Each structure stands twice: as C-alpha cells, then as structure tokens.
Amino acid sequence: MRVRNVRLIDGVSAQAVQDAVLECGDDGRITYAGPAARAPEPRPGVRTIDGQGGTLLPGLFDCHTHLGVPSDRSLVEAALLTDPVLGVLQTTERMKRTLDAGVTSARDLGGLPAGFRDAVAAGLVPGPRLQTSVGVLSHTGGHADGTLPGGKSLDLDYCEIADDVPGVRKAARRMLRAGADLVKICTSGGISSAHDDPDDQDLLDEEIAAVVDEARRHRGRPVAAHAQGRAGVLAAIRGGVRSVEHGFGIDDEGCDLLGERGAFLVPTLSTVFQPLDPRKTTPWRYQKKLRWNERAKENIAAAIARGVDIAAGTDAGISPHGGNLSELSYLVELGMSPMAAIRAATSASARLLGVEDTLGTLRAGYAADLVLCAGDPLRDIGLLSAPEQIVLVAQQGVVRKLTLPERSGSCQT
Template sequence: MGLGQATFERSGAALRVENVRLIDGVSDDVVDDAVLESDADGWITYAGPAAQAPEAHPDVRVIDGRGGTLLPGLFDCHTHLGLPSDRSLVETALLTDPVLATLRTAERLSRTLASGITSVRDLGGLPAAFRDAVATGLVAGPRVQTSVGVISHTGGHADDTLPGGRSLGLDYCELADDVPGVRKAARRMLRSGADVIKICTSGGISSAHDDPDDQDLLDEEITAVVDEARRHGGRPVAAHAQGRAGILAAIRGGVRSVEHGFGIDDEGCDLIGEKGAFLVPTLSAVFQPLDPRTTTPWRYQKKLRWNELAKENLAEAIARKVRIAAGTDAGITPHGQNLFELSCLVELGMSPMEAIRAATSAGARLLGVEDTLGTLRTGYAADLVLCASDPLRDIGVLSAPENIALVAQQGVIHRLALPPAEPRAAGRNGPHAGARP
C-alpha cells in the first residue's frame, strides 16, 4: 500500500482556511491574502486569492489563519520511526519490552505528524503494520511508505554484529553476500510488505565494521535488487550511499534515490541527472553535533572527517541543481524536529522556497504520489500545514513545532493550535475569528 492509497476511517468535514499567505509547493508565487477550501471528502476545491474565492457555505468549518503561512503537508523522505533518537541501539534492542517499543513508535508517529510532517518514507526498522494502522486511522501519524528493513552484506553497514561478536538480533537487517542471496533478501522484504527496497551500497559513519569509502553491495548485486523490485509492482530502490564508490555504483545500478550522498562529486551529480534519480542528503545528521564523551571513538573520528566534506560536496550538488528531496535520518536525529532539515538546506545554498519544495512537491515526486500530494491546488488532497509566521523570511521558524498552528491530512485536522485572534472587522468572507464547527 502506497501513500496514494491511504484513507482515513474518520468522518471528514468541508474545510475553509482564510486570512493566510499561501505557498503551493510548486511555483515561486505567493498569494498574500488567500483562501483554501476542501470538500467533505478532503479534496481541495479552491486555493487562491481571497478576492476570487467563493462564499463560505454555511456547513463548512472555517479557520482564521491569523495571517500565517499555509503550506502543503510536508514530506520527510528518510526516517527511522521504529528507532529512538534518545537512547542507544544496544539499549533499544536488548533492554526494551516489545510492547513498550510498539507504543513508543506510535508516539513518535504522532509527534512527527504534529511537527508538520504529513508523509514519510521510512527506510528501516518500521514494520508495514504501522503504515496500515495510520492508513485506517488506528494510529495518528504521517502517511507511510516503508522499506521494512535494510539489505547489506556481512560486515557491511547493516550488519548488527557487535565488535565482540554478539548480534543485536535486529530482524530488519538482512545480510546477503551474492546475487541469489540479495534476490532472496529483496523477496523477503517484499513479502513483509515493503513499499520500497533499501540497500547499502557503501559503509557508514555509524557502523563499526566499515567506512563510508567502502563499497558495500557489488554492482551485480545492486542490479539484481533493482530487477526484483521492478518485477514486483515497479517498486523503487533507495540506497544508503555515503562515499563516492557507493554513490556511483547505486546510480549506475538504477536506484531511485541516493541517501546521504556525502561524497558526491561532479560525476555523481551528472549521473543522477542522467538517470532521473534523487538525492536525499539528510543534512540534519551532518549538522547534528556529536559529543565524544557519549559515543565510540571510531564513530566520532569518522564524523569529524566526513562532516565538513559532506557540507562542501552537498553544497556543490545544491548549486548544480541536483534533484533533491528532503529527508532527515530521524532516529539518528531527533524525532519531531524534522523540519530543521530545511534550515540546513538553506545554509548550504538553497533559497527558502527551494527548501520548501524539496519537502513538498519534490518529496511527492520521489514517492510517486505527485498526482495527489505535495501541492495546494484544486483536485489535490487537503494535506495542510499552517505556520504561524513566514518561513520565506526565516526558514528556521518551521524547525520549532510550537510554530505549527494547523496540521491536516485530507481535511482531517490533527493539530489546531492557533494563537488568540486579534479583533478585526468583518471582511468579505465574514467575521470568522477562529475555528467554527
């Protein structure tokens, strides 16, 4: 089940949001005094200037946006919602009761949604049942596409064997060491309900046995996984690829997206353009400080080496207009602060509008749902985020969840935290000082 098939088993209501500036997620244009309306099924029927808006129907729920900025529901294209960001993987795997782990994952889904992320692509550690629970309204959370697990080789980035030889027993990590092995691993992921297949084509900063410069899966193994995914519903493949060798191997092999891409160079940028792939740079992880007192020496040394290199290379990729979709690596980085990624993109050279598009229409294209999500236009799903101030003036306002005043998915409101209304005279759309059922 992909994002486009997600439905909510909750009754909707026609919705009208007034007194907002509107960013549609596609164009450079901003409508300074805008209205958005959706019908009872959660589809946008109007989004544009207030002067041209239809009169509000008596049964519509009207929300006064208090002069805030209305955006499409935002995408995080690289999360690990099944993993905590506030405790070690060892503690999580060995010491956490499974029931408690499930409840914590549900809480992370809810917190991520409240931060303005209405759609995610989870790339390891999130069972497909959470996707289905969100889709049926059992759990509040972003719409989900999940890889369920990660495919790597023995000693590679997803090998959960500890330095002493003991395995953490992470059931979402699949190790395969030849072409038949990776085909079987991909089939197991698909059997488990994967929407996207996640592979490792390079080592990683956070893995003990390898380095980002190492190539993980072989070229022929990458091609085999891409073929398996293609033959089963045309599913995409995402590649953990930090170093140059892994990046180039992944793109040559036909993956849909390069995750991290810290060592990307001109050849990698050119290949992404030729193949029509995406780069998901997970800059939140690059900008996240690492305390040497609370991490292993080998991880700290790798991060020291790669952080500045990643910033330099990814800034060049941004300058070259490589297709970028926003993703945070949440689980490694904090959950519920996902939109800090946009500030990082701006720091490395994107305009605020470009960063917003990376988290809206570009994310929708990467996930294959651009016909229904990622923009505020007539006929699209009413996935909405209202920011209390203007992110084009200061993109950092999106990073603080308290600035997110409204979150809705297909017209269903999940968060409504508007500031008190300022008294104002009745305008052409009526005296709506706040939300009205």
C-alpha cells in the first residue's frame, strides 16, 4: 500500500511533514514514510491511495476502555437483562465502531474476556489490537463490589473481591489464568461506586505490593490502578503500578513520584467532560461527579503543565464508545498542544503498552497501523473526534476502513 498527497505526523517528531508519502510492504511494515520529494518510486502494481491533502497519523490508542460494557444503558440492565449471546455480538459491534473511529490499539481495563483479544489477533472479527485485564480487583465494599444498595449483588464475573494479602494474590492469579495481559486493581474508591468515595483508599499498601509482585512474577506483567483521590494515587505509585488511571486528585507530589518511577497517568477526561444527566443516574453519583469534575480539571491541567508522562484513555463504557478521539480535544483544553495530545495517543501510549518498537510511530520498520484524517488536526484537534473525518484506517498495512477513492498501479508519487 502507498498513501500519497498527505501531511505526515509520525507520532514522535515535533513537526509534521507537508506533502508526504508512506509506503509499506506486503508484510505490513513501513518501508518509507517522509517527504514526497525523497520517496522511492512506487513498487509496480502497488495499491495507491490519494490522501487528498489530509493528515496521516499513526493508528491511535485508547489505553482505557471497557468494550464489554455498554455506554448507553445501566450496568444493572447490561448484567441482568441482556442475553449473553447478544452481549457478545454487541461487544464485537463496539470493537468495530472503535476501530472505525481511528483506534487501532486498545487496552481494556475490565469486562472484556481474553477471547475477544484472540479473535481480533486471529482475524475473526475486526477491532483494535487488544490488551485486556479481563477483571478488576478491589476489596469488599470497594470500587469493584457490585453489591446493590438493596443488598443483592450484580455478581459481575469480571469483578474480583479480596481483603488480605493471600486473597489479592489468589485473585491476581485467577485473572492471569483467565489470560489477562495486565492486572487491574482499585487503590481508591470511585465516583460511580455506591459504597465508597474517591478520597478513600481501596487496596492497602501491602496488598498493592503483593499484586504488583504477583504480576511481575508472571512474565513481568504490569499493573494498572484505578486511582482517583490523592491517597489512592500515591499508594498506587509507591506500590509500583505502571499506570494511574483517572488520577483526578493527583498533586505535585504525585506528579513527581510518577516521574521518578517512570509510571504513566491516563486521565480519562472523557468521563470528566461528558455531561451526566441527573435524571439518568442516582443522586449520590450525580453529587460525587459534580464535586469531582472541577477538581479533576484543575489537577490534570497542573499535571500536564508539570510534564508527567500521559497516555490517552477514555474509560469508554462509562463514556460513549466510538467517540474515543474526543479525548485529545479534552487534553488540549487542559493545556496540551495538539501535537503533544497526538503523541499521548500514539507513541506515549505505545510505550505504556510495551509495544513501542512496532507501533505508535510512522517510520520505516514499524507496522503500518495508520489513520488518515481529512483536514489538519494540528489546526483543529476536534476533527479527530468525528468518525466521518477518519477516512482511512489500516492495521499492519491491511485497509480496515476507506471512504476515499483509490487507484491501483498508479505511477504518480
């Protein structure tokens, strides 16, 4: 495949290349990405796509999804009132919608069985390349405890509850047995959980350390922590997690500690900026969200200004599926440059997922996972939010979505 007549953002450079060409070989690896003036002659018969002056970017990442969780109805309805076969098919539809939005890689942090990852890898269903935690671990009454206020439990099979060091080790082992690429824990309470508050610490320090050790023993797998309030954020970083999810209460101490430990912040601003309809949620959740939204914006803006490593993630499932790249607009709204937001969703996310040698960058030798956006997102980052502006999506050089005309065997560069 050869893409010509595009502006190239490679995911690492500070500047875009105007009038660029990208070509990849039959193995789906990039052979050239750079100025048209220096591009090699097209291979004979190569499939050529005229990018019509749009912007070519590395395939984007969403480092915090819940593809198994619908965003348009309640957890109660999804868990108790949905036929399981329909549930699987709805998940595959969300995966396709996410890919069409320009997300070629995703890290799922709860509710997505490993079979979906394997199905994408085997080419059975279209979707982002996936890493999945499968489950979420908290203590009794914590963020993953689906016990309803009436006393009945939702009994979500991906929610693990444990309350001491041997218990959390065993829970981590169950998740790893289920095929998890990483372990997801809760080190703070949550806005959407019934029995706790974001300022509460969830797992204790020694429990966090035990899970981190358990994951490390299993081929060095990382741990991601749901951590909203300051106490949970600090406990997570000190305990050795790879990423702080949400981090709404992060302060300067947390930012600096994050830098020292080489950990990432995934601020999931889509949940912060997304309006919540008070008629469609419980009064306690609505009140918690109101209390936390402004704090979150202030603290995340300060973290951006302090230069912490940020990877892009939306919490899709809580926020809407298929509008994932709105997250970049929110990062820009809180002070990032458009180019920095694009790097957060490409090369920085690839580093968080440990795939930076093959993905997240458009340079020779990398996999041709790419997205073409009509227009220039450096001038208007909001263009990426609209799936109809994403006119080409490819993974490993295979076109997954194309809404532009093309020609075969063109001799033009």
